[in-house]
Amino acid sequence: xxxxxxxxxxFDQIEVLNGVNFSVAEGEVVCLIGPSGSGKSTILxxxxxLETYEGGEINVLGQRVNSKDKSINDLRRQVGMVFxxxxxxxxxxxxxxxxxGAVHVNGESPDTARKRAIELxxxxxxADKLSxxxxxxxxxxxQRVAIARTLALNPKAILFDEPTSALDPELxxxxxxxxxxxxxxxxxMIVVTHEMQFAREVADRVCFLYGGRIIEQGPSGExxxxxxxxxxxxxxxRVL
Ligand code: ADP
Ligand code: MG
Numbered sequence: 052x053x054x055x056x057x058x059x060x061x062f063d064q065i066e067v068l069n070g071v072n073f074s075v076a077e078g079e080v081v082c083l084i085g086p087s088g089s090g091k092s093t094i095l096x097x098x099x100x101l102e103t104y105e106g107g108e109i110n111v112l113g114q115r116v117n118s119k120d121k122s123i124n125d126l127r128r129q130v131g132m133v134f135x136x137x138x139x140x141x142x143x144x145x146x147x148x149x150x151x152g153a154v155h156v157n158g159e160s161p162d163t164a165r166k167r168a169i170e171l172x173x174x175x176x177x178a179d180k181l182s183x184x185x186x187x188x189x190x191x192x193x194q195r196v197a198i199a200r201t202l203a204l205n206p207k208a209i210l211f212d213e214p215t216s217a218l219d220p221e222l223x224x225x226x227x228x229x230x231x232x233x234x235x236x237x238x239x240m241i242v243v244t245h246e247m248q249f250a251r252e253v254a255d256r257v258c259f260l261y262g263g264r265i266i267e268q269g270p271s272g273e274x275x276x277x278x279x280x281x282x283x284x285x286x287x288x289r290v291l
Pocket of ligand 2: 091092093212
């Protein structure tokens with residue numbers, strides 16, 4: 052479903068992606084781990100066409116990703132993205148935040164979008180917050196609204212960029228639980244995270260990114276339980 056081949060990307064003169072290779076099959080959950088600055092966010096942004104790249108190729112659903120192409124908006128609709136900062140509309144209630152994209156981006160009728168939004172807010176455990184304002188919710192609840200908002204666009208895959216990093220520790224579990232449910236339901240996901248327990252239990256595969264290159268990848272149990280590369284071992288020693 053997602054194929055990344057020898058992708059190179061520079062910011063100014065600095066090469067931040069140095070030939071990244073990996074792929075994600077339909078229904079697969081891949082966790083991307085690695086130190087700060089290794090290029091994790093950049094690769095997600097390239098996959099979603101938010102960033103250009105100079106070398107190699109990225110294919111999503113059989114289509115070449117090129118951020119200058121007109122079809123890029125179709126691609127962004129098919130591949131949802133959840134960020135560390137959730138950026139809900141502060142002056143719209145929770146339900147409206149979730150409906151908004153379905154109506155204005157996907158062109159659904161307000162009735163259809165509302166029904167689906169209510170269903171999705173139930174799925175993320177917020178059935179009782181439909182008419183709350185974002186500011187009345189905890190960070191973890193806001194992130195779950197953001198996930199529901201992404202799901203409302205009916206994506207074929209979702210990219211998560213450190214979705215729990217901005218949350219107080221006691222709020223992390225509920226968000227991870229929602230992501231676990233999505234994984235169980237067969238959603239294709241790439242998750243950048245420092246939550247190693249989650250990676251171990253939920254990911255089919257783990258990729259370790261270092262200096263703009265994936266230097267180790269494999270089944271989560273192997274990469275996290277028995278890393279072969281010294282730099283992976285070093286990193287895991289620090290985060291586990
Ligand atoms: P990670 O998400 O793994 O922490 P990033 O993908 O955010 O890493 O960044 C990789 C490298 O690219 C870092 O050195 C970062 O400073 C640099 N970088 C990221 N975005 C930009 C940008 N818009 N302009 C210049 N440099 C950037
Ligand atoms: Mg990042």
